Amino acid sequence: MxxxxxxxxxxxxxxxxxxxxxxxxxxxxxxxxxxxxxxxxxxxxxxxxxxxxxxxxxxxxxxxxxxxxxxxxxxxxxxxxxxxxxxxxxxxxxxAAAGEGTIMDIPVCYGGEYGPDLEASAEKLGLSPDDLIALHGGEPFLVQMMGFAPGFAYCGQTPEALAIDRLSEPRRQVEAGSIGIAGRQTCLYSLSGPGGWPLIGRTPLKLFDAGRGEPFLLQAGQQVRFRAIDEAEFTRLAEGG
Amino acid sequence: MALRIEKAGLATSLQDVGRSGVAHLGVPPGGAMDCLSLALANWLVGKAPGATAMEITLTGATISFEARMAFALVGGRADITLNDQPVAMQEQHIANPGDVLEIGAMQAGCRIYLATSDDLHADEVFGSASTYAPGGFGGHQGRMLADGDIIATVGREEPDRRTAPVKFHPFLNKGWVLRAVSGPEADLLDDASREALFTEAFRASQRASRQGAELDKPVLSLREAARMQSGPVFPGTVQCPPSGKPYLLMADAQTTGGYPRIAQVIRADRHLMGQIKPGDTVRFMAIEPDEAAQILREKNVLYAELFGQDIF
CATH class of the missing domain: 3.30.1360.40 (Gyrase A; domain 2)
Incomplete structure (x- = not known):
């Protein structure tokens, strides 16, 4: 089909x-x-x-x-x-009939130290960084699978224009909240640790907190939409919890 | 009342039997890498088989007691002393305040469980006190123990003196045989490798942790540079990355993986994986799910004679 x-x-x-x-x-x-x-x-x-x-x-x-x-x-x-x-x-x-549920807004600060691979990824894909951000933040994506780490979400599927290979050498340290792209997916890193996806941005939202009443921010089956924010808003949201 | 960690060693943590039903959230089961040694150590101090105990890895550890309590050590073979006097494994002992327990490096096996009659304080998360260090939760502050840590204990009545019949002692080896069922992507191995998987003895490399153990030779080959999407994996799943070095997933393994799943160690034999020491050899013996079910039932019946319940 x-x-x-x-x-x-x-x-x-x-x-x-x-x-x-x-x-x-x-x-x-x-x-x-x-x-x-x-x-x-x-x-x-x-x-x-x-x-x-x-x-x-x-x-x-x-x-x-x-x-x-x-x-x-x-x-x-x-x-x-x-x-x-x-x-x-x-x-x-x-x-089931999809697209009826609420779509969770995920604020993302793209590029810079938050998304160290944004520019290289855009270049590889033949896009400008802004085009890449627009494609990533356009349509809502489905949380297809939770795995890899507690609260780590695989979302998709992303447009063909964003399909990129994983890094040849995984990073030793990826910050929690980092947003990666690879293949027809985008992921959200819930914990800091090693990781192999090219990173384009970071969300200040806490995806996993074992001490929180509901430890997981996302669940498989729900929809998310990424929204570009600036550094000031990132800091404000991160401090606000 | 407490235990004090004088020297934590390579990887010492608080573990019980782990979690169930949370894989879809990305949370691995965790828990003691060798549930039989955990159960026997707990039994020797009068506790339920799955009670929280201390898992000590490869290099040993030094622990001092700040209260009187019974303790027992079960698992890998190491020289152990209490105040410089040798202490036998698989037996119940009494420690007094100020006593220092030194667990040496493992000569065989990879993990020793220290169970105490007093309860060890541990954070319970998702129904288990097991430490899951990559996620930062469970056990003692969500991490591996460090020098100087104090583990609070809650005093319990001293248990009766008990000794376990030798037939219930764990069996140590340097050459392990793990019975396994063929995995969903076993057909991605080339013909020679499919044969080798269940006939060759593989060497456990230095790359070993609670997440998994790499078997670095002989090297297997995949039919093609099979690119697959990540899919669910479980402790005991054997993955074959492009390097061809099979990777045996263990208690803290991530819940999804992107490499071909070529075999699955059966539930009845998974406790053995926790004792594989770098340099040991591992053989996989092919069996069918029905046989695995029968082996599991028989093994549980055998040990239920001591434990009064299923432990595998």
Whole structure:
């Protein structure tokens, strides 16, 4: 099902049929899908994941970008039974009507020390830094997957014009809140640490705080839109909490 | 009342059995790298198998007691002294205020668990007291222990004297056999490497942590420079990066990874991964999920005789 990135999806449900469903390990299962329309597929994977959560009986339910994994209790359920139960839920999945939920505003200070790879990335992509920022901050993106680190979000899919390779040498230190781009995705680093995505900016929002009532700012399945802010606003927002 | 960390060593942290159900938020399970040694150490001091204990890695550590309590050490083999007097592993001992426990470097295995009859104070986050240092939460201030740290303890009644039958002692080796199920991208290995994965002995490199262990030779090769998107991974997943050096993911591994998942160490054998020492060899033995389920049941039944519950 061909679809261009960033297009509005209509309210009709889109079905995806699993290409394979199998054991990923002794106690986890994986269903893989064709990702010709990654954004709609992501929405379908989130819908399927919440269905599995409602069903219960799974130790972990982890949607990927074009796959869905579940971990089951090997002491309580036979592998064949778990596979049958998962197959029934994952064989055919549907995206719910998307685009209706609220879109979270993510303020980003682009370039400079906040986005040390902005200029080099723009040059590589044949864009001006301003064009890159405009493309990144234009359409809302879906949080497709949480992974890598607590609260780290993979969002997409970004326009083809922003598709860039990861850094050949990962950075030893990426500041929390950093925004990276790679392939057809943009990511938000929740913690400081090593990382390999070219960095174009940073948000003053705290993506993960173990001590906060709700530790995670973002959840898979929600939409975000990036908004350019200047350094003064970054400082003001960072200080304001 | 407290324990004082005189010398923290390479990587000492507070751990219990870890977290479950938070992988989709990017939070790994964490917890003791060797749940059997943790369980036995806890049993020896009269505690539940999953109680919080101290995990000590490779180089050892020195700890002093500021209160009287029972303690036990289980895991890797090292020279251990209490006030310069040798102390046996896998036994219950009593420490008095001012006593100094010195745990030497591991001669075999990689991690020792120090369990105490008094409770160790640790921050509980997402249902577990386990330290997850990359995320800065759990355990003692969300980090690995440092020289001079004071771990507050809560006094409990001294346990009965107990000794564990030898058959329940963990089994140490320098050549490990881990039973594993073929992974979802095993077909991205070339034919020779698919064969090698389950026949060769791999060497554990120096690149080892609570996040994973690199096996640096022999080197495997992928059919093509397979670029894949990041997908979910779990402790025990064996990934094959472009270097061809298999990477065995452990308790603190990130929850998604972008390299082919070529195998998965079975649940029943994952506790062994925590004792792999750099330089040890690792062999993978191919089995099917049904056999893995049977092995897990049998292993849990065997140890439930001592622990009264499933520990794997």
């Amino acid at each position: 061909p679809a261009s990135c960033g297009c509005r999806r209509d309210a009709a449900l889109t079905d995806f049929t699993a290409r394979t469903i199998r054991h990923g390990g002794d106690d986890w299962l994986i269903a893989r899908y064709d990702a010709s329309d990654p954004t709609t597929l992501s929405a379908a994977l989130q819908t399927a994941a919440s269905g599995l959560r409602d069903q219960g009986g799974w130790l972990d339910i982890v949607p990927g970008l074009a796959e869905l994994c579940v971990r089951f209790d090997l002491m309580k359920e036979k592998p064949a039974d778990a596979l049958a139960r998962f197959t029934a839920a994952a064989e055919k999945i549907s995206s």
